[in-house]
Amino acid sequence: MLVSTNVLQRKPPGRKPPAAVWLGENGALVALVVLAVALSLLSGDFLTVTNLLNVGVQAAVTAILAFGATFVIITGGIDLSVGSVAALSAIVLAWTATDAGLPWPLATVIALAVGLACGLVNAALIAYGKLPPFIATLAMLGIARGLALVISQGSPIAMPEAVSHLGDTIGDYLPVPVVVMLIMGLITAVILSRTYSGRAMYAIGGNEEAARLSGINVNRQKLITYALAGLFAAVAGIVLASRLASAQPQAAAGYELDAIAAVVIGGASLSGGKGRAFGTFVGALILAVLRNGLNLLSVSAFWQQVVIGVVIALAVLLDTLRRRGTN
């Protein structure tokens, strides 16, 4: 061999201790810990089992929506329709189970299918119609919300008893929404890191043309991506409606921004190619902890929005500054 190989490091690889590496990759986690410590110092009510479970429950819907949005954001897209699709799916479930009298398992399957279908329509507009994702999903935001209103005639519909247990607890303590959130998070992590489609999402978000020329069927993978986002939105909608025992046509309005914020706080980039399930999870927890803490601290309603804004900025700032420090 004429050429030396790749052992060119004169400097010893200089690996950081694993903990540092892990922290380095989960900057949002540091912010979450700081926030939690601050809150437990400020309020005696924060660090109790019940309250932490509450935070989990309160994070669940946003987290599930955000997991779905993670797929989309990794491909460099955006999905503004998740909140509306969640509401539509829940309304469809409640309506088919009560007004149309279908058995609840069938109704649930139909509701999930509706979420999936919304995602597929988004994807078709984006992949084949070449619409910017912002526009396609903004259109779906209106369409899904409108359909939810049309179907429900604007009034909430009671959820079938059986499904509503999704909002309860297992035993005395473990809330089902938390369990569902963890399962969806695990599924997201596995899809992203272990499956063909997951890896393809990163490639598409990193460089769509390079992905295409490497033989990835970009359009098909986009279908899968947005379909997953729609499906996750349906799950989130069902969990939300179960917590309230009632499907609301106006449920989850505006949640799209929270979901996207959770993903971005979790370290993903809106220009694509980056993002992880765990980061998104932490992002959703930060938002939930923040809201919970502000309630516990009795911060006035008007100031809450200011404080939330400041803390979100600080949390991400902490992350970027720390990362710059390392480099």
Add this chain to the structure above:
Amino acid sequence: MLVSTNVLQRKPPGRKPPAAVWLGENGALVALVVLAVALSLLSGDFLTVTNLLNVGVQAAVTAILAFGATFVIITGGIDLSVGSVAALSAIVLAWTATDAGLPWPLATVIALAVGLACGLVNAALIAYGKLPPFIATLAMLGIARGLALVISQGSPIAMPEAVSHLGDTIGDYLPVPVVVMLIMGLITAVILSRTYSGRAMYAIGGNEEAARLSGINVNRQKLITYALAGLFAAVAGIVLASRLASAQPQAAAGYELDAIAAVVIGGASLSGGKGRAFGTFVGALILAVLRNGLNLLSVSAFWQQVVIGVVIALAVLLDTLRRRGTN
């Protein structure tokens, strides 16, 4: 030398006729015309001078916000805070002029300064704090809205008489908001196409690294970009409050999505480097015409959202399909 270089050029420039070029670059205009024709066929009330002026007035606030957002989107950023900043500026104007008793010209200057300041904070977070624009401006969305509520105690404040004329008409017909919109649009067009900063915005959005290495002070240009967006938001807020003769803390909530949609419908790309004032103007008109038309046609409340979604998707689809046809 083996070959003269000029033999390499064989392909004649192959220019299209100017009209085709112009249309090709203003695809949204086609959609607007189609929409307008459809509405005038469906409703006899659409194509009247009064109604068209109404549409202009109703487009004004979104259009002014969208002009500001155009700068940001061209640099590859996003500004979610424009609606909140508009409300905050208007509240500050009304409050300083009434409760604090300052003369209205001074109050107006302060209000504009507040918008500018919000933009500068966004920019500082983005340029120096390296926050993703989505997060920085989402934080500002909360902060500005919160401050508007805090200052106003949650209640509307009457606008000073003198400023409220901004909501009136010049003579019997010409509405001032329309005039302001046109002026702001012209300013946007000139800044974008004729000034150093405008050209720098395109460069930054197209290839930030190239811009930096060409000696463009990227951070300074980002400051200018977001400052302009903030300033435009303040103008929009003042126009909005003048129309109502009252500054509302909740005014313009959710307008950020409308503004961004107008920019994107107008042909800009959220990944930056593309966008024009005229396109944005057409985008804002499309949204206003659509809402106006739905009222004229008395479409039911529930269906309105569906129709808006479908028409937005179709309008942009028309544009992308046509463009694909040409290429």
Add this chain to the structure above:
Amino acid sequence: GSGSSSGGSGAAAGDIKLGMSVSTLNNPYFVQLRKGAEDEAKKQGVALTVTDAQNDASQQVNQIQNFASQSMKAIIINPVDSDAAGPAVKAAERSKIPVIAVDRVVNGATVAQTVASDNVAGGKLAAQELAKQMGEKGKVAVLQGVPGTSAARDRGQGFTEGIKAYPDIQVVAQQPADFDRTKGLDVMTNLVQSNPGITGVFAENDEMALGAVKALGAKAGKEVKIVGFDGTPDGLTAIQAGTLNASIAQQPQLLGQQAVQGAIKAAKGEKIEATVAVPVKAVNKDNVAEFAGS
């Protein structure tokens, strides 16, 4: 500042902590309601924490849960939605914390007391008032609130039922303006284009009514009669000025005050009435003076 937690100055009522979740503070009506509650809390010397659910039922559930973990002695809920409030109230029930519902009822769970004025009844009253002002004939446009919210639903329903009694009155247009003044202005402007003959407007809140007043300009209150809902300070001013003909006043401050009184009693374990009805009243030029002071 707009401090929502009004600390008890005196220890008269002991260390009673009350939590109150308001459906939204986006709307002056609820700001008034909060003010009534806060003033009463201050007067009685109890600590009151107010949160804003931002019209989001699930956020409201979260807030009630959070109140429970803060061991509030009683909770006041102003439901975003009557049905959706059920599970939230159940959660409080489990922690044995009494709940007072204010402004809207809670379905699917029992509360210690409901302090409300009936939106459906209000809608009917609005129909009567508008009919009276219009001389029982003419064309009416309705400005609807955010589709799918209970206030929009109930007021709309009440109005539709009420207006049936007047065969010479036709509802020619119903369009959503999302409880927002600007949208009220834009939508009304558009409706005037397609229905030039409108002589009456019912807006499902005062904000939209004031937008309509702007849209109608000189005609407002004269050729075109406008009835709003809520009796907010801006609304009352407009009635005095004659641009708004009437509003259905719900006395939000009174609602807030009654709710706090009920909550304190419940916290002390006293017996309280299951319902307190705060009357709705049509405010018009004749009686506006009574309300403007409050």
Add this chain to the structure above:
Amino acid sequence: MNDEILRVEGLRKEFPGVVALDGVDFTLRAGEVHVLLGENGAGKSTLIKMLSGAYHPDGGRILVDGAPVEIRTASDAQRLGIATIYQEFNLVPQLTVGENLALGRPPRRFGFVDTRRMHEQAGELLRRVGVDVDPRTPVARLGIARMQMVEIAKALGLNARVLIMDEPTAVLTTTEVERLFDIVRQLRDQGVAIVFITHHLEEIPQIGDRVTVLRDGSSVAEVPATTPEDELVRLMVGRPIDQQYPREPAAPGGTLLQVRGLRREGEFADVSFEVRAGEVVGLAGLVGAGRTEVARSIFGADAYDSGEVLVNGSPLARGDVHAAMEAGLGLVPEDRKGQGLVLGADVGENLGLVTLRRASRGGFVDRPGQRRAAAEVARQLGVRMSGLGQEVRTLSGGNQQKIVIGKWLLAKASVLILDEPTRGVDVGAKVEIYQLINSLTASGHAVLMISSDLPEILGMSDRVLVMARGRLVGELAAGEATQDSVMALAVTEVEDARVH
């Protein structure tokens, strides 16, 4: 030395996990062309980026006219009279050529950008470098070679005292190279100091005056440009290379790829040829001859209007990359940054991209297996990296190119189309790539190689096809193909397929 403009002393630069530069000394005089030579990843680009203000050194100092300077930003460099042509293009694709040329310093009138004058000035600059392109064309529409010429024009426009060129010839054909050399000589005679980086050793005596050799981040020698090639290679790689083009022809087998009458309006026409198993077919031509377009159409990356592509006798669907890959085609694209790499992903991820599907079972990817295969290819190609986890963006240009080739080598395509495969690759690594091409053809695969590096085409092809103006104008057997015969064909006057 009194005409010394620039001096670099003990310059150091560290990146996480890598010391890129470890005490580099280097001097530059007015009126000289100073060649920087070194293997891929030796630190050449890093060095010049510190002169242009793109990076800041961790140690050592830079002196201009004998005085130490701090170069923090690109404008600092511009102020000192230093202009740089980077290895990776720094153009804004959405803007016009004229605007790119004036980027950051457009002519102004009354405070407003004077677009007319900007485009006039651009026209002049473009004429100077000899590219006849309308300054109002968006850069996105240009091919790689013309982008390079625009980059050169952009740097010229700065009228700098020091002009740094990082591998400007990597994507140019002989013609443009000649043209560029003329310009460089003119500038040199006007007293401009020029830093010139290249992996084409034959260019050194033609254009250079002195050579500084970098190895592993340190300057190891400074020699005159007349130093024999062998000696330069030894200084650079540390040992001699006996044969630069080690082609071992394999016995040709059956036809693997057949292209019949391929045509796309305004781009190319009547393109017909075949490639047989075991063959390396070279595709030569001037820049803009349309080779890239033909290659992309065959692979399904672009659509075409008429004609046919057959692989192993069966026709291929148009514009379907996936189908082309299934049939056994592969394409190493010429634009590594735009089409070849996911810059933000790591080396392992990029190397595994083409074989991702194959490495999946039931939708799940065998990532450890992929990593192992990637590590093996990286070793074969001598990729200089801190590990498979290094972000591709931070690799040196030549090493990035190795990744683009490596991912296709893993795919074992039966017909591999290489478009400028060794662009920016150092002499040692080139030999490695040629060896890999040999082993591919020995095992019955075929290679279609497009290259603007004529010696490479001549040295490695069993057969040479020549394109001019969108048409195939000739075919030469390995024996008859010489520099002159190929060039003669490349400039044949044929009817231009690109004229509408």
